[in-house]
Amino acid sequence: MFRYLAFVWNAADPKDRAAAHALLAPERPSVEPWRTVCQGQGFQVRCAGSFDGGDAVRQLTDGRGVVLGSVFAPDGEGGSRAAAETFEAPESRAICATAGQRLIEHYWGRYVAVFRTSRADEVCVLRDPSAGISCYALRLGAIDVYCSRIEDVLALGGGAFRPDWSYVVACLCLVREHCRRTGLEGVSQLVGGERARHRNGQVSRECGWDPLALAAADPIDEVHSAQRLAHCTRDVVRAWGACYRSVLLSLSGGLDSSIMLACLADAGMPQLKCFHYHPPHTDLDERRFARLAAESAGVELLERPRPLGVDLASLRRLAPSAEPTNFLFYLEHSRLEAELAAEHGAAALFIGYGGDQLFYQERAQWAPADLLHRDAS
Numbered sequence: 001m002f003r004y005l006a007f008v009w010n011a012a013d014p015k016d017r018a019a020a021h022a023l024l025a026p027e028r029p030s031v032e033p034w035r036t037v038c039q040g041q042g043f044q045v046r047c048a049g050s051f052d053g054g055d056a057v058r059q060l061t062d063g064r065g066v067v068l069g070s071v072f073a074p075d076g077e078g079g080s081r082a083a084a085e086t087f088e089a090p091e092s093r094a095i096c097a098t099a100g101q102r103l104i105e106h107y108w109g110r111y112v113a114v115f116r117t118s119r120a121d122e123v124c125v126l127r128d129p130s131a132g133i134s135c136y137a138l139r140l141g142a143i144d145v146y147c148s149r150i151e152d153v154l155a156l157g158g159g160a161f162r163p164d165w166s167y168v169v170a171c172l173c174l175v176r177e178h179c180r181r182t183g184l185e186g187v188s189q190l191v192g193g194e195r196a197r198h199r200n201g202q203v204s205r206e207c208g209w210d211p212l213a214l215a216a217a218d219p220i221d222e223v224h225s226a227q228r229l230a231h232c233t234r235d236v237v238r239a240w241g242a243c244y245r246s247v248l249l250s251l252s253g254g255l256d257s258s259i260m261l262a263c264l265a266d267a268g269m270p271q272l273k274c275f276h277y278h279p280p281h282t283d284l285d286e287r288r289f290a291r292l293a294a295e296s297a298g299v300e301l302l303e304r305p306r307p308l309g310v311d312l313a314s315l316r317r318l319a320p321s322a323e324p325t326n327f328l329f330y331l332e333h334s335r336l337e338a339e340l341a342a343e344h345g346a347a348a349l350f351i352g353y354g355g356d357q358l359f360y361q362e363r364a365q366w367a368p369a370d371l372l373h374r375d376a377s
Helices: 014-024 089-097 101-106 150-154 165-172 211-217 223-241 255-266 287-297 312-317 328-344 366-376
Strands: 003-008 035-040 043-048 056-060 065-074 080-082 108-116 122-127 136-140 143-147 194-199 202-207 247-250 272-278 301-305 348-350
Touching: 003 014, 003 108, 003 122, 003 150, 014 143, 035 056, 035 065, 043 065, 043 108, 056 089, 065 101, 080 223, 089 101, 089 108, 136 150, 143 150, 143 194, 223 255, 223 348, 247 255, 247 328, 255 272, 255 287, 272 287, 272 328, 287 301, 301 328, 312 328
Parallel strands: 247 272, 247 348, 272 301
Antiparallel strands: 003 043, 003 143, 035 043, 056 065, 065 080, 065 108, 108 122, 122 194, 136 143, 194 202
């Protein structure tokens, strides 16, 4: 599993430089060796584990910084492709000069970027708008640390963390909103599209991506907007699919998974199979819909019965996390899907989760209010 640690400190302060040297100089023991992928004035980035698919360490030129994860760029033909593993010099300068705004507006994917801006004394950490990769933030003495797993900070000698029970209770009551807080005191996170600016020992945060501003600037209410949605969906699914040698698609036969199947099949993906888990002895069997979709696309469909029980004992083996998660979905699906992927040599699993919202299959009673509000203003 891919992991990262990013360290930022005030390079102009001798005490901070000494603290950074003391923290980073020793080689810490680890199950997987950490490697330094970028180091500059006042920052260092380390990675461990392996990247999969489109994931990579993408370098900015002149040691300006790195972009960790999956990044897709325009291919010049109206679609997208995985970005090169080194940004060209003009593009690197543009990313740094805009404090990463260039990344947000001209690229997409799931990534965390750490880089020095056009100011020699300023370092930025940016999380992409989808927030697809964890980005926890905390301090170890005078050093600001950003990471994908809190356990890796503990291995550096970080003290024990206390639970933030008010946040945990909010999660249990389903009233948690997307925010910077986590389930641990002293640990925050960058939200999607947020950047942290470090300059002269001071840290400021700002959002470079505002969905409300995007919705107001370009409302989706005409036929051509639906065509744009279709084009964007095909582009995104195909771009992700091209990152893997083989794909298994969870196919229910419903709208969202059928759309994904059409996008992947039309792209001519040679190693594409679908799978469908059906409940035994119930009236909820939807295999006929999945079969129709797979037959139409000319793709093999793997059918398996779904176990009726859920093994709650596996909760004891879950890795600890600073962000409470609803594990029921994973308990029901993950082991079955992992076994199926291993059996068929699949490099990735695709699922149409979230399609109901995207393709307007859930009742959106706020849409008329939005229209009236916009026309009145």
